[in-house]
Amino acid sequence: MRIGAHVSTAGGLDKAVDRGLALQAEAIQIFGSAPQSWALKPHPPETISAFRAKAADAGVSDAVFLHGVYLVNLATENEVNLARGIDSLVYYLDLAGAIGAKGVIFHVGSHKGAGFDAVLPQITAAINEMLRRAGNDAWLIIENNAGQGNQVGGNFREIRRIMDSVASPRMRVCLDTQHSFASGYDMATEAGIAATMAEFGSEIGVENLVAVHANDSKTPLGAAADRHENIGEGYIGYEGFRHIVGHPVFRDVPFLLEVPGVERQGPDLENMGRLKSMRAARSE
Template sequence: MRIGAHVSTAGGLDKAVDRAAELGAETLQCFCSSPQGWAFKPIPEEQAAAFRHKAQAAGVRPAFLHGVYLVNLGTPNQDNLRKGIDSLTNYMRVASAIGAAGVIFHGGSHKGAGYDGIFLQTVNALKEVLAGSPQEVWLIIENSAGMGNHIGSRFQEIGRIMDAVADSRVKVCLDTQHTFAAGYELTSPEGLEKTIAEFEHEIGLANLVAVHANDSKVPFGSGVDRHENLGRGHIGEEGFLTIMRHPAFHDVPFLLEVPGFDNKGPDKQNMETLRRLRAEAGLAG
């Protein structure tokens, strides 16, 4: 099990590798543009090469890009749908250029239309993204907490989309906080086993390629997306030990997206907690 974190790219995309190495991260996630806007500038080849070389030298792998927050493939606004498709396609191309495994993105919201109301639009949008993307890069759906009208909080919803897209490049990232808030039990061995069984049935464990390791600021089943530092939330250290000990996760990279103790994102304290928990779970890096 490799452990890492979401890191900043301020100063250049390759700076993400430097920051990951400073944290002692073995894997990383980052943006390649502002997550709050549509603006996108192609990454110069020199910068992509610097990222690849630094990552190889530091042994940081795999790398993931996270799509911008504005992407919503369920939107009724066709202009924003087009921007979302183009944004994901651009990110997939950058992922290929820097040697990243794939692009993790949020499914978005149906805006009151209901899951079935936006199902075909979402499927067709994903097919278009994949048609314009390099073959070796994964397009990775992140499960949601079920907040508002967000889709993808139930494994069945994600599985149906994957079945309809029918492309092996579509994978899944499981966010522990989102999963917990959506009402899937993670903290007891019995409850976790049921959650894993449902994931296997609806999505398939072979399609799980990343875990966002986040504690929860809100109680179980709250349906609210609120991350907390490891061990300081409702999942707790014992809950994470239960998760990490399960064989389903042993070969899956764990990435921190916690607020940090200085509210600047993943930090050394959270990374050391994750490293200690991995050791207590009896796992190697």
Template sequence: MKIGAHVSTSGGIENAIDRGMEIGCEAIQIFGSSPQSWLFKKISVEKLDVFKSRAKKTGLGPIFLHCIYLINLGNPDPVKVDKGIGSLVNYMELAAGIEAEGIIFHPGSHKGVGFDAILDQTVSSILSVLEDSPNGPFLIIENTAGMGHHIGSEFSEIGRIINRVGSPRVKVCLDTQHTFAAGYDIGSKNGLERAMEEFDREIGLERLVAIHANDSKYKLGAGVDRHENIGEGYIGKRGFENIMSYDAFREVPFFLEVPGFEGNGPDRKNIDILKEIRDQMP
């Protein structure tokens, strides 16, 4: 089990390696572009080579890309759906260029029409991305908290998408805060067991390739996507002890997306808390 975090690429993608090392990361997640913009600038081969060289030298990995927040494969506007597909393809190409494991994305919102109404369109869009992308990286669906009609807060919805797509290249990232906000009590041992039994039944634990380790600012089932530092939220440190000791998670990398104890994003203190929990596991 490797402990990592989402780190900034400010000043160049290659700088993410150093930033990860500075706070004690063993693996990292990064954006490939501004998360609130459709604009995507291709990165030079030279910069990609520097990134890969630094990653290899430090042993930092695995590496994941997190996609932009504008993607909504269930959008009723076909122009925006096409933009989302194009953005995912760009990210898949970048992932191949830096030898990342894959790209993590939020599937989007049904905007009130219901999941069933946008299922076909979502599946078709994912198939288009896979067809136009390099074979190496995984296309990874992240579960959601359920805010704003977002799809993927229920494991059954993700499972239905994956089963329809029918590709081994589609994987899943489990966000602890989103899971908790969606009503799965993963902070308790019994709640975690029940949640993961459902995950395995609906999706398959073999699809799980990354965990976003975030405490929750709001109570169980609140349906609100708000992350908190480890031990300062409603999941709590004890909850993360239960989560990290779960057998199926032992080989899965954990990535922090927390506000940080000084408000500057994931930091060494949060990473050290997770490492301490890991190191005390039997």
């Protein structure tokens, strides 16, 4: 189990690897562009080669993930926004290929009341188009969401139905511990985690789990709110994370922190240390 974090690319893509090193991260996740914007500016080739060289030196080459922009909504009824979302994810998949990232983690979006069945064909067509246009082997990784309102992908059944509908070997899944908890999957008790991961296994298949967003939760079980907390300081708590880290399904899956940080500056050495000490305790 590699333990890593989301890191900023401010100053250039390769700077993210420097920040990862400072956190002693064994895996990193980055944005390829400003996450609250549609703007996509190309990264200069020298930045891309610097990224690859630094990632190799840092030993994280095989554990780099991109996270798509937050504006993407493949379930939207707005055709302009749908096209923007597709273009954005194509750009991200191409970038993943260029920098040697495993793939692109993204949120499917919201159907705004239309219902999952009504939007599934559009989501399927959008994903098929992206995979066709970005013709490399980078994964497209669906992240489960916190189950707010009309979000698509808050339960494992919907994710499985998208994967079945697309039927591409490039589809994978990222499990966010906070989002799972918020959407009603108990990640705070040993029995709850066992039941959650058994359901994940039967619906999605554990072989499709390629990343975990390791975040504690500011809000209680089933609160349907996307509110990350530092490891051990939220409703999942130290006990919950000890059981998560110890669960066999996660044994070889990279953990990526997206926590506020003790100093509210994002993932930090303290949160990294908490997960690493749980991992050390597990292997005894």
